[in-house]
Amino acid sequence: MMRASSLDPFRNPASVAVVGASDDQSKWGYWLAQGALSGKHRRPVYLVNSSAQTVQGEPAFPNVSALPEAPELLVLCVPPRFVEGVVVEALAKGVKAFLGITAGVPNEAHLGELIRAAGARIIGPNSLGLYDGSAELQLAWGHFTAGGLAIVSQSGQLGSEIANLSARAGLGVSRFISVGNQLDVNAAELLDDLIDHDATRLIALYLESFADGAQLVRTLRALAEAGKRTILLTTGASEGSQRLARSHTGSLTSAQDTVDAACRAAGAIRVSTPTELVNVARYLSVAPTPSGRRVAVVSDSGGQGGIAADVAAACGLSTPVFSAALQSSLAEILPAGAAVSNPVDLAGAGEADLNAYADLSRHLLESGEVDAVVLSGYLGCYGEDNPPLEAAELAVIDSMGQAVRSSRLPLIVHSMSVGSRAVSRMWEHGIPAFAGIEFALKTVAQAAHLTDWPGRDITAPGTGTGTWAPGYWAARGLLADLGIAAPAGRLISSGQDLAAAAAELKFPVVLKAGWLEHKSEHGGVKLGLGSLEQLAAAYQDMLKRLGDGEYVVEEQDGRPNAVEVLVGARQDRDFGPLIAVGAGGTEAELHRDVCVELAPVDHPTALSMIRRLKCLPLLTGWRGKPATDIDALAAIITAVSATIAANPGITELEVNPIRVAPEGAVAVDALVVTATAVTELATATA
Incomplete structure (x- = not known):
């Protein structure tokens, strides 16, 4: 895995040049130049435009050769037909790192060969750009706010959508990388480069293909071991070579099954939409992962509690019945007749005394009977709808925050309010709050995935050197080598072997055409043969229909309850x-x-x-x-x-x-x- 010095220019370059810089706000060259200039107090920024003497009030150079030095990172934003010429000129100047924005570059493979031969690197082409908050490096369209979420995306626009959704959710970006066509630098390298990136706490990853997926899994696991979890969004690529699959296994497993297995081994989470990704990232940025899947559901509406319980079950979460002791303690807080078994119905207790929310939360978080608590309903709306109640509601949320910190268990709220001060205060206290119960519970379940599947070693135990002959008889030999039991059997080369097989084996027996891969589909297996005569008749029938080949007779496993x-x-x-x-x-x-x-x-x-x-x-x-x-x-x-x-x-x-x-x-x-x-x-x- 290449990293360190070869990727340093993409982290915090000593100097940057934008080739194709522009004053036209409708062009990429404008935004790249503007972004580069926002960091000019950190590094020299050179703007290259063949037809202008100044760009955005800064001196412009007619070509790369005219630059006073070889920039450490050069941004390619020129029409496709000019890209190769600019690269050749830049390599001659001594440039070692390129960010390729231009799409549709002719003969990309040759371009890659030129760059690699010179010992240089390129992200892209067809990249939407690069951003690093701690390095004040912005070479992309739009605006970013620094934070802890790194975004690595094979689709530039989808990466931008994730960044925009994150900004609306209050999540800043540590690094944004649109990998483009991965002509040289690939996603696995860029992810590996995040392991020691101090500003990055979480990674949002969008991939459409998984070349060298095994290395990707190892990298994601290394990130997890460094305390940085990856949330993967994919379209279900990686079909593999199933077109030639000849076993049931090949037809039964899907590409998405494989990606999910990779996430389990890597200690990563797979999500289905950008919104899910941001929900999980926002949750993980403030709240602990549940240590299991037992959830307490508390609502101030019986209907909302029932729906929450149903959604929890659909998400793979359980709502266990509380112990008699816990139910008794909850009943002391709630009105007579309130449901306390799980779900818990406040039955108006919240309206009578807002402190009931904090008291119930504390009891449940300290009970040892659940791994997370979910509140569903009106909390978050009291002060918004009735301003005199705002101070009391905020004080209750402060108390809930103390209970969360003390228990180190997650408390999640589904609130009917979207942006009240109370909801903001919940997030400040590490209490994730969502506008829909389905978002709240799905996010809890996805966070619990990290507890279920923290990641594991997939290193092969060594490289074998064996050779394998075709057919079932050879496969039986491999099973024996692996210590896998098989029924007693005998290889049949001709009809003369049948009597010897009958003498050695216990009836009933099975006759198989050993060279066929799907025997039953071709009439190549006969069960329940109870005598030598039946065995001989079955053999003659198969020989007539299927021809000469490797036939196997073996005892039929008749154990009951198999x-x-x-x-x-x-x-x-x-x-x-x-x-x-x-x-x-x-x-x-x-x-x-x-x-x-x-x-x-x-x-x-x-x-x-x-x-x-x-x-x-x-x-x-x-x-x-x-x-x-x-x-x-x-x-x-x-x-x-x-x-x-x-x-x-x-x-x-x-x-x-x-x-x-x-x-x-x-x-x-x-x-x-x-x-x-x-x-x-x-x-x-x-």
Whole structure:
């Protein structure tokens, strides 16, 4: 990862030149020149315009060669056809860093080669600009207020939208970087450069593509370990090479599944809209993350409390019933008959005495029974609607702020007011306040994600050197090497091997056409063969229909109460090795019940994957049936994940189905696809 000196000119350049500076406010050159000049007390600023002697009251130079020195950072804002000529001239002058604003530059690849050959760097082209608050560096359209949020965006305009929404929410920007086409400097490098950027506390990241996603994950995790959380907004790119996927795993996992898995490994949060991003950033800028997902809901309206409870459930939060002792203490504060089990209904207590809000908040925050408290309703409106009550309302909020600081738990308010003094005071006390209950609870749930998934190591355990033959029999050998149990079986090369197989194995048995990847779809598997005669008949039938090949006979797993599960792994084009577990069998695509993580995973992470499946009740004992051995299943997940991570030559590895029973887990089919096989398939289908 390149950083340090090669990126220093983009952090705090010693001098700046704007090529294409203008007096015309409708042109980019005007705003870039104006922004650069706002920092002229920090550094020399040179304006280049081939047809003007002055720009914005400052001397202008006709070209780069005429500058008195080589600027440390040069901004390219000229028509596309002139960009290469300016770059060649600037490189000859000794320029080592470029900010490329111009879009549609001809032959960008050649431009990149010229810059790299000279040992120089470029952000862009097609960048919307650069801003650093602590360095007083503004080379972008518009205005910024310094703060703690860094914005790194592949879309310049969307980055500007995030900056504008942040400003309206009172969040300032530490650094703004529109990465543009990433001809040279990429998003991962710029993010890495934020690790030791003192002004940055949070990162807003918008990406449309995830080249070298594994490095990106490592960088985001390093940011998290430095106390800087990343909030990711994406359009769901990173489709990977699923067009050639040959297993169920490839068809079951989506690009967004992969991005979410990357966020879990990185300790980052994915959001769906710029508004969500700013809500989360604003929350994290003042409030602690919940230590869990238990939420107390308090409202001064039964209807609002009921809606809040429903929204909480939809967001993956729980509203647990309070203990008898806590309910009793709450009842002492509230009118007789008020609901105190959770949600809590103030039943007019707030109107009778505003201190009820603070008293209830303190009781709940100190109870040890919840991880966050959400107040929904009229608080924030009392002083706005009735000015004589404003002082009392502000005093109550001050008291609530003390309770938050004492408990170190988050208190979040859904207020019917948007901008009252009371709402502003809440934010001052680290009490996030939102105008909609859905925003309040969704933000709490997203913050709790950081507790659930703080980030983890995805370093591969080493590079394997094995070679793998095609077919099911070879796959069984790999399973044996991994310690994954499979039924006793025998390879059948001809009909003469059937009698030996019948003598060695216990009936009933299964006959499989081992070279087929999806056996059941081609009639390549026959279950429940109870005798040598039935086995021979099935073999002759398959031989007639499918031809010569590798056939396998194995004992049929007939253990009762077994559940069929899929464990699959594949190499993603952008993020590298992935591991998945889901409902298995021939109906896997129908159920589409799957959890995905970046590989490798450890045993606790494998267990968490299993527990997130919709089919979990089948594994833990459905309707009186005994629980299955999910620890054995987790062991298979970890083994497969380690194998795909250590062996880039394996493109896909799927074990499906695995029959998980109370007595353990047995793999009854498997598929291994190598890079060579995928290349051959791509060539054949080209």
